Amino acid sequence: MKNISKRNLKSILLSMFTIFIFVVSLICTEALAQNGEPFPVNNPITSVIIQNNSYFIIDVHCKSKNDDISFHTLDKGELFGWKFRVNILNSTLFFCEFYNGSTNLGVFEIYRATRDMLRCRICTWKAEEDGINGYSEPRDPEPETLFFKWLN
Ligand SMILES: *[C@@H]1O[C@H](CO)[C@@H](O)[C@H](O)[C@H]1NC(C)=O
Numbered sequence: 001m002k003n004i005s006k007r008n009l010k011s012i013l014l015s016m017f018t019i020f021i022f023v024v025s026l027i028c029t030e031a032l033a034q035n036g037e038p039f040p041v042n043n044p045i046t047s048v049i050i051q052n053n054s055y056f057i058i059d060v061h062c063k064s065k066n067d068d069i070s071f072h073t074l075d076k077g078e079l080f081g082w083k084f085r086v087n088i089l090n091s092t093l094f095f096c097e098f099y100n101g102s103t104n105l106g107v108f109e110i111y112r113a114t115r116d117m118l119r120c121r122i123c124t125w126k127a128e129e130d131g132i133n134g135y136s137e138p139r140d141p142e143p144e145t146l147f148f149k150w151l152n
């Protein structure tokens with residue numbers, strides 16, 4: 001009698017443990033799939049890189065609707081960039097204001113998902129004397145293209 005109830009207790013504990021593991025793994029999978037978003041986001045990680053390729057200092061201030069990526073001064077050969085995933089609606093948009101000292105060079109959409117998501121994963125922009133050239137990776141060797149001409 002004693003032996004049987006011990007065995008029962010063992011099997012009850014074992015099945016409780018199994019259910020517990022099952023529930024925990026379910027919660028974990030859910031959490032991973034959602035990635036902090038209301039829906040699972042499967043778009044790949046994308047990076048934007050801006051490089052000073054001119055002879056003057058370039059100040060850049062980048063933002064999206066929700067994030068201010070702050071102000072950066074690009075000195076000699078300096079790079080500035082960030083990483084993100086395109087949202088589920090493909091509406092991700094970042095724009096940057098460019099300055100040469102106190103001269104406003106204009107506002108350029110540095111990443112627009114509908115324009116760029118098939119064009120590049122590593123989206124490199126070089127700020128040149130005349131404007132901004134775009135390079136795409138991994139789809140290069142497409143030649144660099146002037147995307148935006150400075151205002152003045
Ligand atoms: C970047 O900006 C600096 C100013 O600090 C300038 O001297 C340099 O030539 C620029 N260009 C490159 C390619 O570094």
Ligand SMILES: *[C@@H]1O[C@H](CO)[C@@H](O)[C@H](O)[C@H]1NC(C)=O
Nearest residue numbers: 087088089090091113117118
């Ligand atoms: C977003 O873009 C990808 C790749 O072009 C496409 O497969 C997907 O259907 C798009 N999603 C929406 C909501 O437009």
Ligand SMILES: *[C@@H]1O[C@H](CO)[C@@H](O)[C@H](O)[C@H]1NC(C)=O
Nearest residue numbers: 056100101103105129150152
């Ligand atoms: C940026 O500033 C430099 C130095 O003042 C000037 O020579 C250059 O023409 C300016 N470039 C633009 C695009 O405003």
